[in-house]
Amino acid sequence: PHPRPPQPVYENVVPPARRRGRPKSKAPENEQKIEIENGQSEVGKGEISQGHHKESTTGPTKGIKRARKPHGSIEGDAANNCRYDSSLGLLTKKFINLLKGAEDGTLDLNKAVEILEVQKRRIYDITNVLEGVDLIEKGLKNTIRWKGFDMLLPKEVELQTSALKEELDSSHDKESRLDEEIREAQEKLLALKLNKDKKKWLYLSKEDICKIPHLQVRKFLASCLFLLPVITKGISTIAPLIAGIHSYCNTCSSRNLC
Amino acid sequence: PHPRPPQPVYENVVPPARRRGRPKSKAPENEQKIEIENGQSEVGKGEISQGHHKESTTGPTKGIKRARKPHGSIEGDAANNCRYDSSLGLLTKKFINLLKGAEDGTLDLNKAVEILEVQKRRIYDITNVLEGVDLIEKGLKNTIRWKGFDMLLPKEVELQTSALKEELDSSHDKESRLDEEIREAQEKLLALKLNKDKKKWLYLSKEDICKIPHLQVRKFLASCLFLLPVITKGISTIAPLIAGIHSYCNTCSSRNLC
DNA sequence: ACCCATTTCGCGCTTCCA
DNA sequence: TGGAAGCGCGAAATGGGT
Structure with missing residues (x-):
């Protein structure tokens, strides 16, 4: 199948039993040199324009590839350069x-x-x-x-590794962000609690109640002492209310209702 | 389908006077020397006697002919050189x-x-x-x-990479653990809020208050309508208290104090 | 123009497999 | 045992100095 171009046809055969090349070996004994001068003997072979069929695996495949790289090469621009x-x-x-x-x-x-x-x-x-x-x-x-x-291209490993590291970093600061959020949430929780505790003090004192004129009412309110922290609805602070009660008590008191 | 030319029997052929391979060239002018070494060229590890002269670099160096790769080769294990x-x-x-x-x-x-x-x-x-x-x-x-x-040894990269991945994993589930904590905290916050809202309904109705005998007390409590949601202190539910008030109102009522 | 490090290329031998 | 796969090997081409 493979045409194998012009095949020069050797006209020189070297006497067997010996190889060629190898000038310097250390075992010089018995070596002979044969010099062959050649004249022109052109190589047939012109251009191998064979349109490479996929055939032969081992054999000579394409002949040429790059165009000759004639010295000058006027165009010499694109990256097609030889060798x-x-x-x-x-x-x-x-x-x-x-x-x-x-x-x-x-x-x-x-x-x-x-x-x-x-x-x-x-x-x-x-x-x-x-x-x-x-x-x-x-x-x-x-x-x-x-x-x-994967480790093939150091570049790739490097990329992969750094990507991993980056993700790690991002995870780390995502984590610290979450830590922060938690901290804030707990702070809020605490504040809420403290807030509740503060309101604990917004209650009527025993004396206040004693100022209330009628016995039953006094008793009633006394039992209400349990109602300590008071939450208002629509009114942001309970202070005015407390003040109102005090005022009421005073009124009663001044009228000798106690 | 490799034709591989009929390779004549000659056991040693030397593309004489003409380059053999390299068909392309066009300048076959000069002569070439072909040195032929004959003899047995022993297998032994030729010495590199290149003591001096830089020549060596490119030139043909050793010539080693591989020893036959004898079929059997009883010992045929260790360093049996051959090809x-x-x-x-x-x-x-x-x-x-x-x-x-x-x-x-x-x-x-x-x-x-x-x-x-x-x-x-x-x-x-x-x-x-x-x-x-x-x-x-x-x-x-x-x-x-x-x-x-170092990445030469796949092992190493693999180790490094897997270590990184492990850390990433641990970071990830640390993160999800934190996420969980946050979720819980927010849940608690919400629960607290809802709890507050529920208590909104634990108040005395207008009718309840009207049952209170004395005018001033009624007025006072009416103003207290603002005190809607009530928080207890030490007592988990306010229901009994409300009940107590109702009871009080009823008492007053039955005694015609209204 | 010559030197030389570098690289191209493929012959032919060895080894493998059916 | 024959053909294919595998590959040692080195001549020659190439291109960068200088």
């Missing part, structure tokens, strides 16, 4: 995002490959590192699971 | 460890290269990903700094 955003760092972010998207924290790597439009190989680079840091866990076949709970 | 530990996942762990070691969280990548005995290239794989996840931050030249605080 920078093209890889791992950014890819990792995208990957993480994908991962956050999928609830149950499981992600299918092939899906990721499709969505992110990258070679599977790159995904492995990411998953390997993330696994090394225990943020991820390899699931069966082609999938990984997000471990390491 | 497994040779890479990224493990390397990442080691790297993180190094990072945790260095206080001030800064690590020199070249140091890491030496210590971990790996190619710089591998370190980049790690730093790129970690940076993508915001656990790391690139410092100037060859260094990175550990960001993302």
Whole structure:
């Protein structure tokens, strides 16, 4: 299925039994260098305009991505600039995002490959590192699971934590506000009580009563001594009333009714 | 559906004189050297003999060929190297460890290269990903700094977070307890008020008063009509008192004192 | 223009699974 | 046992100095 572009056709094979690279190793005995000079041998490969079918997971996926970043790049404005955003760092972010998207924290790597439009190989680079840091866990076949709970982006934890702290604070002062209210309510209750107690003194004295002329009335009022605190209805203070009674008593007294 | 080219049998192919991967380039001009190491390249943990010359940084470092991963491998338990530990996942762990070691969280990548005995290239794989996840931050030249605080261990964050949540909870129900207290206090206040209102009806009627024999007393009591709600002192209900007054009135009445 | 740290990219081997 | 998954590895491209 996958056309695999022009495939250059190697014309050089290196004698087996040996690897290449590796200049500095410490075991120099027996190493040979073969220098190969190449002339032009152009790489076929022109442009790979393949409209990437989703096929092959591992194989070469897209060919290109960013347009060449020709030096000048007249337009050079928007954030499309080369190299920078093209890889791992950014890819990792995208990957993480994908991962956050999928609830149950499981992600299918092939899906990721499709969505992110990258070679599977790159995904492995990411998953390997993330696994090394225990943020991820390899699931069966082609999938990984997000471990390491929420704590992912420090930013997020920070946000979450500070949100929690804020709520705590608000709860705390809501609490103290309530404390205040309670205090006030109890104060009112006390004041009410005191008020009642004060009125206790607004009564007729024994002498006052004695000034009342008729015996029965005196007796009656005496029994009314129990009626101590008096509450008025419509009249804000009882003082005038008491005064009235005193006045009455005096009248009786002056008329010798006692 | 991955075609994956028929990979000829050749066991060692070297894209000769031409870059193999990287098809894109257009400038194949210069020559390249290919050093071939032959022999067995032993598994043993090559020494990093890079005693001098900075060369090492980028260049190929170790060459480790993994030992065969023999099927059975009786002991097959402990550190059976093979491919497994040779890479990224493990390397990442080691790297993180190094990072945790260095206080001030800064690590020199070249140091890491030496210590971990790996190619710089591998370190980049790690730093790129970690940076993508915001656990790391690139410092100037060859260094990175550990960001993302302690939160690395999910355990810790979890603990901190749950502690916070617990406090929040306790605050919340402390609050609701206070709410309850307030409610009760207000209830009491209301009850007190209602109580007062009820007592409003415990008064002597106009007729009651008219039954009182003597004019002055009648006048006096009439003026006392204002004293409507009556509060008792020591006596829980005023009913008996009212009854007493009625009784008194009746007595007067029966004696024709009216 | 050259140096070099960094990063891109993908070949080909290893390992897994049906 | 064959194909797919997984990934070591390093050449080469890139871009920032200077």
